[in-house]
Amino acid sequence: MLFLMAISLALMACSGPDRDAGQGGRPGEAPDAGTEMPDAAGDTGTDRDSAPSSTASPDAAVGDSTVGGDGSQIVLAPLGAADIEAAALGGELACSFALAGDSPLLLAMGDVASADPARGLVKVGSYVEPVAAPGGFDAMLDGARFTGAGKTVDIVVTGPAIGGGESPARPATLTYHRADGARRQFVGRWQCGP
Numbered sequence: 236m237l238f239l240m241a242i243s244l245a246l247m248a249c250s251g252p253d254r255d256a257g258q259g260g261r262p263g264e265a266p267d268a269g270t271e272m273p274d275a276a277g278d279t280g281t282d283r284d285s286a287p288s289s290t291a292s293p294d295a296a297v298g299d300s301t302v303g304g305d306g307s308q309i310v311l312a313p314l315g316a317a318d319i320e321a322a323a324l325g326g327e328l329a330c331s332f333a334l335a336g337d338s339p340l341l342l343a344m345g346d347v348a349s350a351d352p353a354r355g356l357v358k359v360g361s362y363v364e365p366v367a368a369p370g371g372f373d374a375m376l377d378g379a380r381f382t383g384a385g386k387t388v389d390i391v392v393t394g395p396a397i398g399g400g401e402s403p404a405r406p407a408t409l410t411y412h413r414a415d416g417a418r419r420q421f422v423g424r425w426q427c428g429p
Contacts (some may be wrong), residue, residue: 257335304417311411311421312358314337322363324354330375330427332390340409340421341388343381345372355381356387357411375426378407385414392425402428 247403308389315331318423319342326344330353333339343355349371350356356363366381366388381388396403412418 236375289306293337299411301419303418304413304415307417309411309417309419310360311340311409311419312360313340314342314356314358314363318358318363322356322365322399324356326353327371328372328427328429330372330379330390330425332407332421332423332425333422334423337423340423341366341381341390343375343379344369345370345375347372353379357381357383357386359386372427378425387412390425402426 254365301307315338319322324342324344327346329342329344331339331343332341341355341357342367343353343366345353351371352369353368353375355368357364357366358364364383364386365369366383366386368379368381370379375390378390378392381390388406389412391410392405392407394406396405398404404424404426407423409423410416410418411421
């Protein structure tokens, strides 16, 4: 629970009324707020080993643009404390992906030693959308594939733990794949624990 409390405190410090200004999503990209949680057992067959661009931009999005699709940008916004509280995710332990010094772009919770899927959230533009990954908490530790309506989000751990403690972060990439074939990659940190 210390990990979740730390995330909540960081979110409160980072949140503000203009936090998501200019980050609105395109119509039709987000499901209705009443959309049910997806079944995470399926695989979309999206190529997980796409080669990232060699140039990282200041916002840590590799190549700083969306590749493929209809030409519209994939915009992921940091999750706020209110977003996380409203989702009321169940699970014993959490994992999150964040850019350096920012609130998480993805947060997921799951139970240890469980076959039940881990449930999580991403914020596409200004819409908070559910995602899920099979295998509970244990299956998320070294990265995972999350699926949701019209999206697949791959977390790939790219290096050893940074620092020590009970829940050290590890360098990782988040690749967001949209149903129209568009994708965008972000470089940050994956952190799992209590």
